[in-house]
Amino acid sequence: MQAMVYRQTGDPGVIRAEEFDDPQPGPGEVLVKVAVSGVNPTDWKARAGDGSGAPPAAGWQIPNQDGSGLIVGVGQGVDPVLLHERVWLFESAFQRPWGTAAQLTVVPAKQTVLLGPEGTYELGAALGVPFLTAHRCLTLGESMPDRLGPGALAGRTVLVQGGAGAVGNAAVQLARWADATVIATVSSPEKAQLAAAAGADHVIDYRTTDVAAEVRRIVPRGVDAIVEVSVANAATDTAVLGMHGSVALYAGSAGDSVTVPLREMMTINARWQFVLVYTMPLRAKAFAVEDVAAAVVDGAIGVGPDHGLPLHRFPLAATADAHAAVEASAVGKVLITVDDDPQA
CATH class of the missing domain: 3.90.180.10 (Medium-chain alcohol dehydrogenases, catalytic domain)
Known part of the structure; x- marks a missing residue:
């Protein structure tokens, strides 16, 4: 061979x-x-x-x-x-x-x-790395369920930072399958079209719009979960996170660090979680595999331009x-x- x-x-x-x-x-x-x-x-x-x-x-x-x-x-x-x-x-x-x-x-x-x-x-x-990572990011924190599926995220709002990336796209598709309201950030009009095609309800170009102000306009109480591609967004994340909300950081380079305001995050009982698919808990990984497979059977996720x-x-x-x-x-x-x- x-x-x-x-x-x-x-x-x-x-x-x-x-x-x-x-x-x-x-x-x-x-x-x-x-x-x-x-x-x-x-x-x-x-x-x-x-x-x-x-x-x-x-x-x-x-x-x-x-x-x-x-x-x-x-x-x-x-x-x-x-x-x-x-x-x-x-x-x-x-x-x-x-x-x-x-x-x-x-x-x-x-x-x-x-x-x-x-x-x-x-x-x-x-499917593997992007969708299993996205599943983990969407199932962290007190206000989020362990499993995804139709209705699992009903009434919840998810912010996907970098909604046109592979993990961001997976998070948008899975969150919409689970009936969340999805806000995605992007860096260009072309990427905005991709995030919308994936199923995002609201798309924000962070190069031209104040993300924190726009997110708070859409959901004044703050978001329930943030799928985060960059520690550079930490200040925005702290500004838009709601009560019992979670921030899942899944990307970064050696030496990167993040600083968050302790008292403000304590007040809302926030959770900041770091995610690496290879070492995620076995129970969480098993749930992710089962749920992603179910989403495939449902025809709820896909690849290509029609899916962003x-x-x-x-x-x-x-x-x-x-x-x-x-x-x-x-x-x-x-x-x-x-x-x-x-x-x-």
């Missing part, structure tokens, strides 16, 4: 095509014929490393955590009924060398989720270019097409 591999960390050019023997699933694992591989910021950051050019832990790494495909083999202890099922994958490369930028990958069966007839391979490859998430497609051989696109902050979702028809 062909796989895209890097044997030392560095710029996108360290990714090279190599031929591998077909992997075999071990106990508790499945073998997946990959259809589409999804690229996230976490993937290029892992590939870039700490700047030392050190080799990956296993000496080699197939990149990319997210993907979709067809189960074509099962290991010991895995029910053979899963054979030939269409699935989406998450955390494929977390503490493992077998990412999704390959014709075949092996992954723990518990990290595969049925796509069902409603989900496309493109959607499946876009333009797609940028690359062939497997151009995995390095796909990484470069994400590193350059491409607006939308970067996908690598590995096999147009894995069932053939």
Whole structure:
């Protein structure tokens, strides 16, 4: 099989095509014929490393955590009924060398989720990191439920900072599915159209509008939850957060810090939470996987311009270019097409 591999960390050019023997699933694992591989910021950051050019832990790494495909083999202890099922994958490369930028990958069966007839391979490859992160951000704090679904966020207002990003888009779509009122911030009219297409009820261009004043005009009592892409927005977040509200910060760089006014946040019993999908509590992750899968079945979430998430497609051989696109902050979702028809 062909796989895209890097044997030392560095710029996108360290990714090279190599031929591998077909992997075999071990106990508790499945073998997946990959259809589409999804690229996230976490993937290029892992590939870039700490700047030392050190080799990956296993000496080699197939990149990319997210993907979709067809189960074509099962290991010991895995029910053979899963054979030939269409699935989406998450955390494929977390503490493992077998990412999704390959014709075949092996992954723990518990990290595969049925796509069902409603989900496309493109959607499946876009779900893992962004949607599981967004779910966690939307289910924190005293005023938010543990689970999402129709009606779960009725009567609540959510502010999504950076509503045109991948996680922001996922948060808008999931919050609308759960019947929240959604306010999204963006940096341009073009991104405003994307946030609206995802389902945001109100879209604010933070370059031209006072976000805090506009949010308080829309919801004078303050918002129940904030899905936050940047610590630079901390002052705005403190100004618009309502009683028992939560701020979930899911992005940042080493050395970033945040300062909040203690007394004001104590008064409203606010919660500030830091979110990383790989280490989130197992119970919360299980709920997120189940709810995202349910949203797929409901047809409530999607990818493409109609859902506010333009797609940028690359062939497997151009995995390095796909990484470069994400590193350059491409607006939308970067996908690598590995096999147009894995069932053939």
